[in-house]
Amino acid sequence: MAAISPQATFEGDVFSAPLVHTDSNLLTCMEPDYKPFIPANSLRRMTRLLKMGLTTALQSIRDSGVEAIGPIVTGTGKGSLQDTEKFIREIEQYKETALNPTPFIQSTYNSVNGLIALQVKGTAYNNTFVHRGFSFENALLDSMMLLAEGAPNTLTGALEEMTAEHFYIKSRIGFWKPTPTDSRQLYDQLSPGSIAGEGATFFVLTGTPTPNSKAVITGFRMLYKPTAAKLAEGLAEFKEGIDLVLTGRNGDSRYEHFYQQADTLFPGIPQLSFKHLSGEHDTAGAFGMWLAAQVLHTQQIPAQWFPMLKALPATINRVLLYNHFYGEQHTMIVLERV
Amino acid sequence: MAERVFITGMGMITAIGDNVAENLEQLRQQRSGLGYTSYIDTIYKQVLPVAEVKHSNDALFSLAGITSHEGYTRTTLLGLTAMREALQQAGITDVQTAPTGFINASTVGGMCDTEKVYFDIVDPAKSGTFLQYIDTLDCADCTQRIADTVGFSEHIATISTACSSSANALMFGARMIRQGFLPRMVCGGTEALTRFTLNGFNSLKNVDKQFCRPFDQQRTGLNLGEGAAYLVLESESFARANNSRILAEFTGYCNANEAFHPTSPSPDGDGAYEAMKAALAMSGRTLEDVDYINVHGTATLNNDVSEGKALERLFGNNVPLFSSTKPFTGHTLAAAGAIEAIYAVLAIQQGLIFPNLNFKEKMEELNISPVTELMEGVSVNNVISNSFGFGGNNASLVISKYEG
Numbered sequence: 001m002a003a004i005s006p007q008a009t010f011e012g013d014v015f016s017a018p019l020v021h022t023d024s025n026l027l028t029c030m031e032p033d034y035k036p037f038i039p040a041n042s043l044r045r046m047t048r049l050l051k052m053g054l055t056t057a058l059q060s061i062r063d064s065g066v067e068a069i070g071p072i073v074t075g076t077g078k079g080s081l082q083d084t085e086k087f088i089r090e091i092e093q094y095k096e097t098a099l100n101p102t103p104f105i106q107s108t109y110n111s112v113n114g115l116i117a118l119q120v121k122g123t124a125y126n127n128t129f130v131h132r133g134f135s136f137e138n139a140l141l142d143s144m145m146l147l148a149e150g151a152p153n154t155l156t157g158a159l160e161e162m163t164a165e166h167f168y169i170k171s172r173i174g175f176w177k178p179t180p181t182d183s184r185q186l187y188d189q190l191s192p193g194s195i196a197g198e199g200a201t202f203f204v205l206t207g208t209p210t211p212n213s214k215a216v217i218t219g220f221r222m223l224y225k226p227t228a229a230k231l232a233e234g235l236a237e238f239k240e241g242i243d244l245v246l247t248g249r250n251g252d253s254r255y256e257h258f259y260q261q262a263d264t265l266f267p268g269i270p271q272l273s274f275k276h277l278s279g280e281h282d283t284a285g286a287f288g289m290w291l292a293a294q295v296l297h298t299q300q301i302p303a304q305w306f307p308m309l310k311a312l313p314a315t316i317n318r319v320l321l322y323n324h325f326y327g328e329q330h331t332m333i334v335l336e337r338v
Numbered sequence: 339m340a341e342r343v344f345i346t347g348m349g350m351i352t353a354i355g356d357n358v359a360e361n362l363e364q365l366r367q368q369r370s371g372l373g374y375t376s377y378i379d380t381i382y383k384q385v386l387p388v389a390e391v392k393h394s395n396d397a398l399f400s401l402a403g404i405t406s407h408e409g410y411t412r413t414t415l416l417g418l419t420a421m422r423e424a425l426q427q428a429g430i431t432d433v434q435t436a437p438t439g440f441i442n443a444s445t446v447g448g449m450c451d452t453e454k455v456y457f458d459i460v461d462p463a464k465s466g467t468f469l470q471y472i473d474t475l476d477c478a479d480c481t482q483r484i485a486d487t488v489g490f491s492e493h494i495a496t497i498s499t500a501c502s503s504s505a506n507a508l509m510f511g512a513r514m515i516r517q518g519f520l521p522r523m524v525c526g527g528t529e530a531l532t533r534f535t536l537n538g539f540n541s542l543k544n545v546d547k548q549f550c551r552p553f554d555q556q557r558t559g560l561n562l563g564e565g566a567a568y569l570v571l572e573s574e575s576f577a578r579a580n581n582s583r584i585l586a587e588f589t590g591y592c593n594a595n596e597a598f599h600p601t602s603p604s605p606d607g608d609g610a611y612e613a614m615k616a617a618l619a620m621s622g623r624t625l626e627d628v629d630y631i632n633v634h635g636t637a638t639l640n641n642d643v644s645e646g647k648a649l650e651r652l653f654g655n656n657v658p659l660f661s662s663t664k665p666f667t668g669h670t671l672a673a674a675g676a677i678e679a680i681y682a683v684l685a686i687q688q689g690l691i692f693p694n695l696n697f698k699e700k701m702e703e704l705n706i707s708p709v710t711e712l713m714e715g716v717s718v719n720n721v722i723s724n725s726f727g728f729g730g731n732n733a734s735l736v737i738s739k740y741e742g
Contacts, residue, residue: 072595078476079498088456091537096381104538105601105728108445109477109498114729117597123612126595126731127506130444130477131496138495145513169459173472224485224494328482 075135077282133325197279347428389668505675563668590621607648635662
């Protein structure tokens with residue numbers, strides 16, 4: 001697995017890298033040097049999300065030790081916003097004439113999938129889900145079905161970027177907190193809205209354990225606009241033996257009650273939240289899954305990321321990840337130690 | 339063994355009709371939906387033909403059966419219109435009566451409406467009701483509006499793989515049924531014409547100024563279209579217990595990537611060949627069993643060579659009857675796979691082979707040419723439907739006559 005995120009998750013030691021924080025209400029990705037991954041002539045043409053997505057995908061393949069990659073499945077809520085915005089602007093600016101097609105092509109939601117397939121010669125199944133807080137999770141469901149159908153492995157990931165223009169657009173409908181908020185205090189200052197984020201996260205999934213396996217997914221559920229009763233029922237299904245609850249809490253007072261429901265269902269079980277690391281975005285759940293797998297694999301938690309953390313169990317065998325996107329798409333994933 | 343998957347309902351709206359019956363009638367009459375746009379604000383209004391649905395958004399509200407005018411995009415309205423018919427045809431008055439999933443497909447979501455107000459949206463000095471369109475730009479907006487209007491609350495998803503999007507939606511739904519997640523799925527796609535996509539394809543020099551001519555030596559590109567189509571898929575056990583009317587069986591499918599080029603297919607049609615071959619193998623049908631192929635046939639220079647070569651490679655000297663229905667509907671991008679899947683069912687039900695309009699001259703690269711006149715009274719038992727897209731995405735579906 002691999003992740004480019006606002007934190008130092010892509011290279012180096014996550015246990016010693018300092019916590020990146022902001023009071024601009026936007027956590028921006030820490031981008032690596034792409035040259036070791038992408039040939040210079042391709043790199044020049046590619047926009048930011050394409051570089052982040054492709055590089056993370058390639059790094060996760062390296063990390064997995066898998067030689068031949070099978071199906072490629074991704075999720076993205078918004079695709080390459082930079083390209084979409086550029087093409088809209090150029091249509092206006094050049095009055096629909098002499099347009100460069102590159103931003104149009106790259107704005108297509110499956111453009112990163114196509115690039116990955118090209119680079120790794122991946123001729124198997126290829127699919128892209130574009131459904132807000134269900135984008136990554138549908139990619140995950142598709143991947144689990146592919147493994148059940150006999151695929152040797154899948155490359156499964158998510159990608160999202162935030163542009164200045166889109167940040168402004170979403171601010172007009174209350175996505176972000178109205179006043180600058182220190183990301184380190186995200187959970188202490190409940191108010192309408194959250195802080196924005198972005199990221200690219202990829203996993204290589206296999207149907208059976210390999211020496212490089214980090215964690216195993218043993219439970220999974222998506223709920224669309226659930227009632228309180230339906231959510232409680234969904235969460236209760238995964239109640240057994242959870243050592244750690246990882247939530248997508250984001251400081252948004254309008255939807256905090258869903259997470260509070262989880263609090264009451266898991267009393268006394270240690271809980272951590274990750275949106276002060278990743279920010280809020282359509283595919284933040286993928287970052288949450290990366291973090292859960294990281295914790296299960298290393299049996300450690302990057303202490304500098306969680307100064308609020310008091311005590312943890314000696315061993316963490318089972319983690320429940322519960323996330324939702326602005327109260328609409330709710331997802332629960334149970335991960336266990338291999 | 340995984341369950342068989344049946345098609346038990348269909349609904350659609352395209353430039354040639356507001357429902358399945360109207361589409362069938364226009365196909366029979368060989369009447370194209372191509373013309374010029376009334377609703378897109380573009381300098382190409384009188385230059386580039388499109389296959390536009392002949393209704394304003396106001397008229398679509400009543401077709402879609404809703405009164406509200408706030409934040410519903412043309413994409414949503416087209417989708418809702420097709421969805422209502424699909425459910426009605428399947429005899430579903432309330433989707434809550436059985437666990438039912440919804441897999442939608444879209445390439446640019448609500449761009450059709452947001453592009454008209456985008457520069458107001460990004461201008462802090464402007465404010466107004468247009469702000470209701472802010473969150474309609476993405477692809478999930480139309481899916482959720484449709485889901486919420488008709489009451490889907492089980493699994494929902496939106497797929498975007500360019501021109502193969504709704505073929506992949508059908509495949510994903512069928513796989514969820516076969517793996518036992520849900521007994522019934524409604525799958526398809528919706529697409530509205532936009533200045534964004536028209537300029538996109540035009541910038542790629544892929545749009546014909548004449549009515550498109552698939553598989554013709556003189557073809558110069560595609561014409562865009564708009565529309566929506568949904569198919570109700572049911573597991574065999576559910577369909578039997580529910581006493582559903584079975585329209586056809588969804589027997590095979592394959593999604594394969596070419597890994598050749600971001601926007602062009604390989605000259606020999608490797609992806610198309612793989613997709614058709616694997617879909618057919620899954621269906622348990624032989625090459626000889628295929629009676630008709632509804633080809634992707636966009637009429638771009640590259641697609642038709644590549645797809646034609648793939649047909650010749652797979653079927654040798656016995657390429658089945660084939661045609662592209664894009665000259666009727668235009669290329670409806672994310673909706674195309676589902677629209678053409680319905681045409682495949684109609685071909686089977688009615689014993690028809692639809693003509694490939696505007697074809698005159700055989701391509702020099704190929705030994706084959708499409709069907710050019712409506713054929714009636716044909717025994718059609720198995721149809722392959724192809725959808726190929728940007729990013730090397732190839733999808734083939736096999737739809738078969740229901741034989742108990």
